[in-house]
Amino acid sequence: MIKKAFLGLSTPQINYETLPAHLPETEKVPTPKVITLYHPKNNDNNIPSTLSIGDSVKTGQKIALYPDEKYYVISPISGKISSLSPYTGDFGKNYIAITISRDDSETFDDTFQQKRQTPSFELLTEYLAGAPGDPPLDTLANSNGQIKTIVIRGLDPDPMVDTNQFIAQSQLKDLEKGIHILKEVTDVQDIVLFTAGESVQGYGHIGARVAGVKTQYPAALPPMVMKDVLGQVLPAGKTCEDLGACFFSAEAVISIGSAFESGSIPTSKTLTFVKKDGTTKIIETCIGTPIRNILEAYNETVNEFDRIILGGPMTGSAIYTLDYPVQPDTDAIIVLDRENAAYTSDYPCINCGECVRICPAKIQVNMLVRFLEASQYEEAVDAYDLNSCVECGLCSYVCVSKIPIFQYIKLAKYELERAKMSEEANA
Amino acid sequence: MLEKRDMLEQQTPLGQKKLIVSHAPFFHSGRSIAERNYHTMLAALPALLLGLVHYGMPAVGVVCLSISTAIIWELIINLLTKRAITIGDGNAAWLGMLFGMLVPATMPWWAVITGTFIVVVIGKQIFGGIGSNAFHPVALALAMMMLSWGSLLDFDAALLNYDLEFATIYPLAAVKYYGVASADAFSLTDLLMGRQLGGTGSTFGLGLLIGGIYLMLRGFIRWEISLTFLAGIYLTASVFNLINPAQFAPPAFHLLTGYSLIGAFFLATEDSSSPVNFVPMLIYGAAGGIMTVLIRNIGAWVDGVILAILVINLISPLLDKIRPQALGKVEQDA
Numbered sequence A: 001m002i003k004k005a006f007l008g009l010s011t012p013q014i015n016y017e018t019l020p021a022h023l024p025e026t027e028k029v030p031t032p033k034v035i036t037l038y039h040p041k042n043n044d045n046n047i048p049s050t051l052s053i054g055d056s057v058k059t060g061q062k063i064a065l066y067p068d069e070k071y072y073v074i075s076p077i078s079g080k081i082s083s084l085s086p087y088t089g090d091f092g093k094n095y096i097a098i099t100i101s102r103d104d105s106e107t108f109d110d111t112f113q114q115k116r117q118t119p120s121f122e123l124l125t126e127y128l129a130g131a132p133g134d135p136p137l138d139t140l141a142n143s144n145g146q147i148k149t150i151v152i153r154g155l156d157p158d159p160m161v162d163t164n165q166f167i168a169q170s171q172l173k174d175l176e177k178g179i180h181i182l183k184e185v186t187d188v189q190d191i192v193l194f195t196a197g198e199s200v201q202g203y204g205h206i207g208a209r210v211a212g213v214k215t216q217y218p219a220a221l222p223p224m225v226m227k228d229v230l231g232q233v234l235p236a237g238k239t240c241e242d243l244g245a246c247f248f249s250a251e252a253v254i255s256i257g258s259a260f261e262s263g264s265i266p267t268s269k270t271l272t273f274v275k276k277d278g279t280t281k282i283i284e285t286c287i288g289t290p291i292r293n294i295l296e297a298y299n300e301t302v303n304e305f306d307r308i309i310l311g312g313p314m315t316g317s318a319i320y321t322l323d324y325p326v327q328p329d330t331d332a333i334i335v336l337d338r339e340n341a342a343y344t345s346d347y348p349c350i351n352c353g354e355c356v357r358i359c360p361a362k363i364q365v366n367m368l369v370r371f372l373e374a375s376q377y378e379e380a381v382d383a384y385d386l387n388s389c390v391e392c393g394l395c396s397y398v399c400v401s402k403i404p405i406f407q408y409i410k411l412a413k414y415e416l417e418r419a420k421m422s423e424e425a426n427a
Numbered sequence B: 001m002l003e004k005r006d007m008l009e010q011q012t013p014l015g016q017k018k019l020i021v022s023h024a025p026f027f028h029s030g031r032s033i034a035e036r037n038y039h040t041m042l043a044a045l046p047a048l049l050l051g052l053v054h055y056g057m058p059a060v061g062v063v064c065l066s067i068s069t070a071i072i073w074e075l076i077i078n079l080l081t082k083r084a085i086t087i088g089d090g091n092a093a094w095l096g097m098l099f100g101m102l103v104p105a106t107m108p109w110w111a112v113i114t115g116t117f118i119v120v121v122i123g124k125q126i127f128g129g130i131g132s133n134a135f136h137p138v139a140l141a142l143a144m145m146m147l148s149w150g151s152l153l154d155f156d157a158a159l160l161n162y163d164l165e166f167a168t169i170y171p172l173a174a175v176k177y178y179g180v181a182s183a184d185a186f187s188l189t190d191l192l193m194g195r196q197l198g199g200t201g202s203t204f205g206l207g208l209l210i211g212g213i214y215l216m217l218r219g220f221i222r223w224e225i226s227l228t229f230l231a232g233i234y235l236t237a238s239v240f241n242l243i244n245p246a247q248f249a250p251p252a253f254h255l256l257t258g259y260s261l262i263g264a265f266f267l268a269t270e271d272s273s274s275p276v277n278f279v280p281m282l283i284y285g286a287a288g289g290i291m292t293v294l295i296r297n298i299g300a301w302v303d304g305v306i307l308a309i310l311v312i313n314l315i316s317p318l319l320d321k322i323r324p325q326a327l328g329k330v331e332q333d334a
Helices: A111-115 A121-127 A137-142 A163-170 A170-186 A222-228 A251-260 A291-297 A354-358 A366-374 A379-383 A394-398 A404-425 B001-012 B033-082 B091-102 B109-125 B136-147 B169-178 B180-185 B188-192 B206-217 B222-241 B249-257 B260-267 B278-298 B303-318
Strands: A036-042 A080-089 A094-102 A149-153 A189-196 A207-215 A245-249 A266-272 A280-286 A307-310 A317-319 A332-335
Touching: A036 A137, A036 A307, A111 A121, A111 B001, A121 A137, A121 A170, A149 A170, A149 A251, A163 A170, A163 A189, A163 A266, A170 A189, A170 A251, A207 A222, A222 A245, A291 A332, A354 A366, A354 A394, A366 A379, A366 A404, A379 A404, A394 A404, B001 B136, B033 B091, B033 B109, B033 B206, B033 B260, B091 B109, B091 B136, B091 B260, B136 B303, B169 B180, B188 B206, B188 B249, B206 B222, B206 B260, B222 B249, B222 B260, B222 B278, B249 B260, B249 B278, B260 B278, B260 B303, B278 B303
Parallel strands: A149 A189, A149 A245, A189 A207, A266 A332
Antiparallel strands: A036 A094, A080 A094, A266 A280, A307 A317, A307 A332
């Protein structure tokens, strides 16, 4: 846990760690007997009959439950479907959880292998949307040519997470290939890779511009990258896509590269595993592996009321069950002892101003939080710049009253979005 | 909190581990309100201890009564309003201690209890509790006491029967009523070392400075406010002193007498009644210092710190409108 320094004259700093020149080895977690995949679900209440329990799937086989929709998952193992059940994720997103029991022998699906000789954007969206690193191909497809720049994250937005930094430095060949493919199949010619300031050297000719960002959190969050690397300040309420930039994780680009290089769709997810004692490991595991299996592989015991966090400590999300599987975008798993986790309180704001001084977006958080506590979201947007928030969580991190400010902000944005949607639906 | 969780733990069937789900961020800097209050009390302790040595058991009595009644008033309000008990955060104790430090050692018991009533109930809880008070509760209480029972806060009268080893006259009153020449009775070293009459905890200049520097370095108070407050006093007093050295005391004298130092480090810096942005903090502190000397030199009151602090508390919300532009703010033209 990162604590404030004894002296507090300046605002506390949370720094990104840069990996040593001699990269650590990844450790492979064995593929478990049973894996779970989350297939996006439409509003239909029934589980579609395109797949039923007992069906066999091959490694690399595309599973699309709705013939009319573009959703699909790629099976990372060969086996039989053992269950299909609805699942509701964060922010009410609906999925169908597909559980697959692994067979002893592995058979491969070679549809992609045959098609890969002629790379096209359609091929990407048809097979690689769920690849490790979660390439935002949908965003690219829906942008109507608006996207002018692809930004590749060579540094993870959260501190303590080393996944993309590691993979960008260790798999340069696939990265180069991925960039090449992206240039070939999209109209986007400007590709920028950003990484921690001092490690800009050593990338050589990968076919993309390489830029360094500060090693202090939140320099790797998209709005800060837009400002520091692309020189464009994100106007309040706009997205990076509106300004013509689309963010790819390095792993996503490498997945694309290695898919075309090897002919098989990658299914192995690299992630940072932080144990309770704070030691960090970079591990590789098959997408769909339940968190429980990873914890067991490292003899990590979880007690009552500990927290398991997917993603980084500042912007990640906590899960409630150890059966939750590794997803294409799970860049880190942090096991947090209950004694070390941050608790919130219902104390009011005492106006100490710590949040105002640390806010990278220069928002008057002390005033904003008063509006948010009273659910006055419209006023919060108009008078106190809710939409300028870059969602770094530093305000909650420093709050002496331990107000869940970041949660209030996310809730406000979610509620405003919902109100907007229902207004549009009723218009 | 922990006991509640332990109870839950026992009810959970074996094998099913319950995890806590919460929103990001999962780390916290570790700072808390209680830490702020207890460290502020710690920083004020050197100045208070010397005062207790000077004024003996009556002072101990006043300070103890002040701290304890402040806590009791807070507890009573907590119980009456059926809200969580907040005496553990140290805020009431700190306010009581500060009140005890500012008043003379001989203040009668009923006045102390009334004072802490104003501090905790009228100054803080009526506004909605911690963080909601528009004025520094102690400054408000002291101003009301000054208007209601001025003689109790007249240090010369209150401490008349003390036989101390230094000039037993309140320096600011001496200068106001007997002219600048009487300031010569106090060397700067005397003032710095607390050999002057005043509130129990407000005379030991060096102790207050050490406490203030500690608080600024640890980030418990905003240095911008304290330093500009002192600069405001120094510069304004210098101007007066340059214009008429025979009538107005030199700036260093103003810095080390009355409530100047305790005001700069412990009164003006109170969180909820002071601004948080950089430029407003500078204006706020400087305005406080300027007002202090104006009241002392051309006003009716002997010391101006308490009233000056109430005035700057009043303008604090306005000052905080001077704020940096948020990232990507879209200007809406009318």
